[in-house]
Amino acid sequence: MVTKAQKEEQLRAKVLKVAQQLFQQYGLQKVTMDDVARAIGKGKSTLYYYYKSKEEIFDAVVEHEIKDMLAHLRTALAQADTASAKLETFVLTKLRIMRQKVALYNLLYEDITRHYVQEFSERIRQHYLQTEVLMIKEILQLGVDTAEFKGITDLNLDQVAFVLTSGISGIEQHTLLSEQFGPAEENVKLLSRILVQGLKR
Amino acid sequence: MVTKAQKEEQLRAKVLKVAQQLFQQYGLQKVTMDDVARAIGKGKSTLYYYYKSKEEIFDAVVEHEIKDMLAHLRTALAQADTASAKLETFVLTKLRIMRQKVALYNLLYEDITRHYVQEFSERIRQHYLQTEVLMIKEILQLGVDTAEFKGITDLNLDQVAFVLTSGISGIEQHTLLSEQFGPAEENVKLLSRILVQGLKR
DNA sequence: TTTCGACCAAAAAAGTTTTATGGTCTAAAA
DNA sequence: TTTTAGACCATAAAACTTTTTTGGTCGAAA
Numbered sequence: 001m002v003t004k005a006q007k008e009e010q011l012r013a014k015v016l017k018v019a020q021q022l023f024q025q026y027g028l029q030k031v032t033m034d035d036v037a038r039a040i041g042k043g044k045s046t047l048y049y050y051y052k053s054k055e056e057i058f059d060a061v062v063e064h065e066i067k068d069m070l071a072h073l074r075t076a077l078a079q080a081d082t083a084s085a086k087l088e089t090f091v092l093t094k095l096r097i098m099r100q101k102v103a104l105y106n107l108l109y110e111d112i113t114r115h116y117v118q119e120f121s122e123r124i125r126q127h128y129l130q131t132e133v134l135m136i137k138e139i140l141q142l143g144v145d146t147a148e149f150k151g152i153t154d155l156n157l158d159q160v161a162f163v164l165t166s167g168i169s170g171i172e173q174h175t176l177l178s179e180q181f182g183p184a185e186e187n188v189k190l191l192s193r194i195l196v197q198g199l200k201r
Numbered sequence: 202m203v204t205k206a207q208k209e210e211q212l213r214a215k216v217l218k219v220a221q222q223l224f225q226q227y228g229l230q231k232v233t234m235d236d237v238a239r240a241i242g243k244g245k246s247t248l249y250y251y252y253k254s255k256e257e258i259f260d261a262v263v264e265h266e267i268k269d270m271l272a273h274l275r276t277a278l279a280q281a282d283t284a285s286a287k288l289e290t291f292v293l294t295k296l297r298i299m300r301q302k303v304a305l306y307n308l309l310y311e312d313i314t315r316h317y318v319q320e321f322s323e324r325i326r327q328h329y330l331q332t333e334v335l336m337i338k339e340i341l342q343l344g345v346d347t348a349e350f351k352g353i354t355d356l357n358l359d360q361v362a363f364v365l366t367s368g369i370s371g372i373e374q375h376t377l378l379s380e381q382f383g384p385a386e387e388n389v390k391l392l393s394r395i396l397v398q399g400l401k402r
Numbered sequence: 403t404t405t406c407g408a409c410c411a412a413a414a415a416a417g418t419t420t421t422a423t424g425g426t427c428t429a430a431a432a
Numbered sequence: 433t434t435t436t437a438g439a440c441c442a443t444a445a446a447a448c449t450t451t452t453t454t455g456g457t458c459g460a461a462a
Contacts, residue, residue, distance in 0.1 A: 004403085032454060043406040045457075054455065110318075117311075133382075151398050155391070162382035163372060163392045170371015171364060181334075181363035190356070191364045197352050198399030205434085233423060244437040246426075255424065405462070414453065422445070432435070 012050050014040055020061045024105050028058075028115060055121070062120055066128055069097050073135065083143030084196040090139065091168055091188040098172065109176045129165070137161035143199060151201035164195060213251050215241055221262045225306050229259075229316060256322070263321055267329055270298050274336065284344030285397040291340065292369055292389040299373065310377045330366070338362035344400060352402035365396060 018039045022031045033054055037044040051057050076093040080086040102109060116125065140157050143149030152160055171191050175184035219240045223232045234255050238245040252258050277294040281287040303310060317326065341358050344350030353361055372392050376385035 008404095033456085034454075044455085045407080046405055048456065049404065113314075151395070156383075159383050159388065159391060160395070162375075163388050163395070166372045166375035166388070167368035167392055168371070170369070170374065171367045173371065174363075174367035182357075182360050187360065187364050187367070190360060191368055194352070194361070194364070194396060194399035196399065197402040198395035198397065201398040201402070209435095234425085235423075238437095245424085246438080247436055249425065250435070403462100406460095408458090408460105410455105410457080412453100412455085414451100416449100416451070418447100418449075420445100420447070422443100424441105424443085426441080427439090429438095430436085432433100 008050070011040075015047060015050060015057065016060050016064065019057050020064065023058075023061060028105065028119060058119075059121055059124060062124055065101065066124070066131075069094075069101070070131060070135075072097055077135070077139075083139050083146065083148050084192075084200075086139045086142070087136075087164075087196055088189060088192040090135065091171075091192045092185060094168075095172060095176075095184055095188055098176070113173065133158065133161045133165050136164050140164075140199070149199040151199050167191065167195070209251070212241075216248060216251060216258065217261050217265065220258050221265065224262060228307065229320060259320075260322055260325060263325055266302065267325070267332075270295075270302070271332060271336075273298055278336070278340070284340050284347065284349050285393075285401075287340045287343070288337075288365075288397055289390060289393045291336065292372075292393045293386060295369075296373060296377075296385055296389055299377070314374065334359065334362045334366050337365050341365075341400070350400040352400050368392065368396070 015036065019031065019036050022035055022039060026035075033047055034044050036057070037047055047057070051060075073090065073093055076089050077086050080089040098112075101107075102112065107115070120128075137157050137160075140149060140152065140161055144153055144157070168188065168191065171188050172184070175181070175187045181187065216237065220232065220237050223236055223240060227236075234248055235245050237258070238248055248258070252261075274291065274294055277290050278287050281290040299313075302308075303313065308316070321329075338358050338361075341350060341353065341362055345354055345358070369389065369392065372389050373385070376382070376388045382388065
């Protein structure tokens, strides 16, 4: 027997699931609340019983995608032993997942940054940046703890993590846009290798 | 006595100079051919005697700015002795010049990428990228030649140069937008230091 | 408590009119 | 012969108006 609270939670989850599918099918900006309501067989105002606003639904979908991406990253990182292996795994896995999301949502690479900056809320962007910087920081901390990264023991790991995060995303952006200097995978691996060497000293 | 050809060249140069000043004063998109013509005291169709189109004038102004920026970079690099000193000088000087241009043209940092991608011609963007990659490659070549950079002797320097260029510009973009992880100068120096350590191995 | 049709206000889209602008032409001036 | 510019064209952009869409609310019914 399903409780009232469970039924409500099921409907809330269904709204997000359906919204996500519609976003993928029609694009992030084309989907209306009416679309979502029809797709789950309810009236539009019903959505406002379960969610405060369209933005709340949109943010929840985005957060779910990000959480999914971060989960994949953590799973992949868990299978790498050393800090340097983890850094390489990080850049490659992130690139792979980005390609998948781009294909799934039928986006152009050019549009990723525009969507990210203009439509994702500041809170989500901040949270994502903080989380990514934190993942890199954990890798760096492991490198310091295992004496693999001797070159940064005197540095602020938050700042180092941020610098690496930014550099990596610069590579992602440039090489996804144009692979005239070789495949994106090779480029991010090369950066990872140089960075690792730099961290080890 | 000034020859006809010299007079023509003077007028061509004056058109560019005035166009540049107007772009700085009113923004890259607001200036009309009529504006430029009035500012040099001629009729609009006169401009078309000296230039093929507005785009040709715009491109010439942009190319002049880029040439100016690259000249400053080269001057600064010439004063650094070692490859690692040159890399650090490169990232710091580039950052400084970008701040100057942003102030001069009254731009927002957010708009730099948008202008660069949407308004600068593909040819100019390609040329600029190639030139920047080449400058970095020369630094890397010097590092290899002086045995300062032992870690990349087996690599394709074009690709390494591109990877560094992209990573550096990722840092520039992120830290110019938000200095929550410390001043942009510190961040680019930190990246430079880590990269240099990585290149040395 | 949950649902929804009717409704509202504002935004977005579509359509129309007016103005601006890149560019050309041809004749006049130098 | 070279340089210049006013008039003009076609298109784009801007401004304005009308229509449609959409996020969100309300109150009543289930």
